[in-house]
Amino acid sequence: MSKKKKVRVELRKNREKPPRENDLTRDFAEGDGRADDAQSGERVRAKGSLSRYRTVVQTEATDGTAMPAVDEGECVRGRVLRVHGLASVVETDDGRIFRCAVRRLLKSLATDERSVVTTGDVVWIRAARGSTAPAPEPPPSDEPGQVPAVEGVIERVEPRHGVLTRASRRREHVLVANVDQLVIVMSLVEPDLKPHLIDRYLAVAQQGELKPVLCLNKADLADAVELQPLIGLYSQLGIPVFLCSARTGYGVERLREQLRGRSTVFSGQSGVGKSSLLNAIQPDLALAVKSVSEVNQKGRHTTTYSQLIKLDFGGWVVDTPGVRQMQLWDARPEEMEGYFPEFRPFVPLCGFPDCTHTHETDCAVKDAVARRYITSRRYHSYLGLFNGTAEE
Numbered sequence: 079m080s081k082k083k084k085v086r087v088e089l090r091k092n093r094e095k096p097p098r099e100n101d102l103t104r105d106f107a108e109g110d111g112r113a114d115d116a117q118s119g120e121r122v123r124a125k126g127s128l129s130r131y132r133t134v135v136q137t138e139a140t141d142g143t144a145m146p147a148v149d150e151g152e153c154v155r156g157r158v159l160r161v162h163g164l165a166s167v168v169e170t171d172d173g174r175i176f177r178c179a180v181r182r183l184l185k186s187l188a189t190d191e192r193s194v195v196t197t198g199d200v201v202w203i204r205a206a207r208g209s210t211a212p213a214p215e216p217p218p219s220d221e222p223g224q225v226p227a228v229e230g231v232i233e234r235v236e237p238r239h240g241v242l243t244r245a246s247r248r249r250e251h252v253l254v255a256n257v258d259q260l261v262i263v264m265s266l267v268e269p270d271l272k273p274h275l276i277d278r279y280l281a282v283a284q285q286g287e288l289k290p291v292l293c294l295n296k297a298d299l300a301d302a303v304e305l306q307p308l309i310g311l312y313s314q315l316g317i318p319v320f321l322c323s324a325r326t327g328y329g330v331e332r333l334r335e336q337l338r339g340r341s342t343v344f345s346g347q348s349g350v351g352k353s354s355l356l357n358a359i360q361p362d363l364a365l366a367v368k369s370v371s372e373v374n375q376k377g378r379h380t381t382t383y384s385q386l387i388k389l390d391f392g393g394w395v396v397d398t399p400g401v402r403q404m405q406l407w408d409a410r411p412e413e414m415e416g417y418f419p420e421f422r423p424f425v426p427l428c429g430f431p432d433c434t435h436t437h438e439t440d441c442a443v444k445d446a447v448a449r450r451y452i453t454s455r456r457y458h459s460y461l462g463l464f465n466g467t468a469e470e
């Protein structure tokens with residue numbers, strides 16, 4: 079028989095953060111479909127023909143540590159649809175659904191076990207003995223407790239890009255990986271709009287290299303006229319703003335177009351209507367939605383886990399549980415001014431080159447706030463992030 083030759087293929091390492099540009103519009107520019115590249119494996123550069131050779135893939139872990147090589151002959155590639163405790167539900171490229179444990183070695187390599195594998199990860203799995211050639215499974219149930227019976231082991235996690243990460247109990251929690259854009263969902267009322275939370279999300283999006291999109295839901299319940307300055311502000315910053323009502327369908331078509339062909343994560347407080355919007359966008363999703371009486375019971379979340387969903391019209395979306403707070407992970411105070419692009423023209427004019435724009439007297443940023451070139455609300459969001467205090 080023909081001798082099988084081993085070919086090493088290199089996966090591109092974790093992307094370096096690009097230098098910040100001077101123009102916010104460019105900062106928040108269109109996604110470039112990187113998630114699709116990762117999924118189709120275009121990042122793999124191989125010497126020789128992959129079809130003829132057995133391939134050993136070696137790369138780095140999501141946090142830069144060395145990752146074990148996997149034998150492609152024995153492993154299949156897939157994407158994590160959701161994680162339930164120790165089990166991850168993975169859809170392989172050929173459409174099979176596996177319930178997977180994580181290889182112990184991966185856990186020991188990771189800096190935080192909570193984020194070893196997360197929703198949206200591209201992984202290589204090995205089918206457990208006795209389930210090497212399972213028949214295609216029906217789509218997984220939406221019930222959190224129900225996971226497919228076909229077993230596998232996650233052998234490797236590909237480097238991530240486009241992540242939604244937050245700090246949770248002083249540890250990094252990667253909520254979702256490999257998405258292009260973040261839809262920040264806010265409701266005009268019930269619960270009330272929280273502009274400071276929007277600013278926090280915008281910082282999180284830039285940190286995770288996600289294109290931010292702002293969706294203001296429940297437009298049927300409130301008059302949006304007073305919101306025009308806020309909508310104008312974010313539009314000027316280059317962020318697409320959608321005024322929507324999941325109930326009446328207002329604005330839903332535009333939002334659907336924004337999702338088409340992209341990988342998107344929806345995030346926002348509990349009860350703002352994330353699942354309702356997704357149901358309006360694609361009715362057969364039938365995601366669980368809180369009843370009105372439950373909405374008033376604080377602390378109850380209808381969506382309890384993040385799940386990756388394929389959209390009929392092209393693209394992927396992740397519905398996530400509501401968050402109460404969005405604390406940035408691993409961000410130094412001096413980084414924060416970079417998340418406020420409207421500060422940029424003024425920063426070089428500050429009296430001290432290392433001005434923090436907080437207590438300094440000769441500060442052009444504070445001056446610009448006084449002259450209303452920068453809104454005081456955005457400036458207060460900056461102070462909240464700089465001081466590491468929770469959003470109001």
Ligand SMILES: Nc1nc2c(ncn2[C@@H]2O[C@H](COP(=O)(O)OP(=O)(O)OP(=O)(O)O)[C@@H](O)[C@H]2O)c(=O)[nH]1
Nearest residue numbers: 296323324325349350351352353354368380381400
């Ligand atoms: N009037 C009105 N109610 C809405 C709208 N969108 C959602 N709701 C209601 O708001 C409540 C919460 O909606 P969900 O879709 O469960 O909110 P969620 O953001 O997914 O909540 P979690 O899963 O807990 O994070 C439900 O009672 C919905 O019927 C809307 O556009 N208008």
Ligand SMILES: [Zn+2]
Nearest residue numbers: 428433435441
């Ligand atoms: Zn300053």
